[in-house]
Amino acid sequence: MWQVNLSTSSCHNVTSDPPSSYVFISVYSFIFIMGLILNVKALVVFFRQTKTRSHTTVYMINLAIADLLLVLTLPVRVSYLLGYTRLPQRLCDWLGLTLLVNMYSSIFLLTCICFDRCVAVTFPMSHRVKEGRKKAPLVCLAVWVITFGSSLPIFLLKSKVVQESHCFRNQPVYATWPVVLFTTLSFGFGIPLVLMLICSWGLVRAVLNSTVAQTNLVDSGKIQRMVATSLLIFFLSFLPYHVTLSLFYVYREDVPCSLLAAYRYSLMVACLNTILDPIAYYFTTETFKRNVDMEALRKMFPLNSQSSLEAEKRARNRAVCENENKGQAS
Structure with a gap:
């Protein structure tokens, strides 16, 4: 077990420098206010949808809770930046733990x-997929x-290894041990990133290859922009932090010392995700509720195209019969 050879006292503290301090205080305060409002509003909206709540909504509720818990740690961080530095190291450690737990x-x-979106669109009629999606909780x-x-x-x-108490100015010693770093970069970021890329590609491919994509029932361009926006938010929020690690x-x-400064800025950027998440899943929910309802999904796949044509023929024949009956009655 080893630790990073860096003393916070040997570096100019980026968070105490007046211009940088104003940036951190302003951004963290903005994240707290907006993140609190958006995520509380999201939870209110989701919990009201008791009858129409989907499996994806279960994930969104938990995501809003995670983001809300993260932003609730920020007031203490802001107070520390404002000069109230007499905080117990144990409190700082637990707030740091809460932040990282909710980030991951x-x-x-x-x-x-x-x-969930990918399998729902790609395999809408699969019984196994439907049963698996029910396990969202x-x-x-x-x-x-x-x-x-x-x-x-x-x-x-970490509390046993790190002797100096600098609260939020500590370098991420716990995150740079080889085993922990490998686990964090691979299982905490790398594998989720690969899965998101594969699922996003599968979702776009399923939409573009569907017969309904050529009609006005589904705005495929809007769905592609939604997927691209989700990936962009993921990259911008979490890539800088993991690169610095x-x-x-x-x-x-x-x-x-410049790397320590980059780490603190990247952590602040990662916290911005608590604001971007509500915007992203508001957009996602509207897109799929308005444009990709269950009937449209059934029409999107070749397996159901024949049945759809037959249904249209039956409806057409029924309309003809009704017109003939009306003519005879008159």
Whole structure:
């Protein structure tokens, strides 16, 4: 077990520099206010949809809860930046744990939402898929158990290794140990990213190859923009943070102060995801509720195209018969 060779006292503290301090205070305050409003509003909307709540909504509810818990840690961070530095190190550690648990919960839940949309559109008639989607609450429970259970031992060990108490100015020692870093980059970010790319490609491909994509029932361009927006938000929110973690391992013997500053900025950018998530799933929900209803999904696949044509013929014949009966009656 080793730790990063960097003393926070040897570096100019980026969060105490007046221009940078104003940036951190302003952005974190903005994230707290907007994240609180948007995620509370999202939860109110989702919990009101008791009759029409879908399996994807279960993931969105948990995502809103994760984002809400994350933003609730930010007021203490802002107060620290404003000069109230007499905070117990244990409190700082638990707030840091809460932030990271909810960050990775958001990553996993966003991946679950992307996967759920993909299988729902690609295999709408599959009984196995329908039964699997009903397990969304269990999947969410597993996400919370995995993220909290894997993070808690690291923080308990960190409190024994890190002797200096600098609260939110500590370097991410716990996240740069080789085993932890590999697990974080692969299972915490790499695998979810690959799954999101594959599911997004599968979703777009299913929509473009459907017969209904050539009609006005589904705006395929809008769905493609939705998928691209979701991926862009994922990249912008979480890629900088994980790149800086990788660089901590590269420079583990002599970490430059600029890297520590980049880490703090990347963490702040990752917190912006709590604002972007509600915007993304509001857009997603509207797109799929208005343009991709269950009848449209059934028409999207060649297996159902023949039955759709037959139904149209029957409706046409029925209309002709009704007209003939009216003519005879008159």
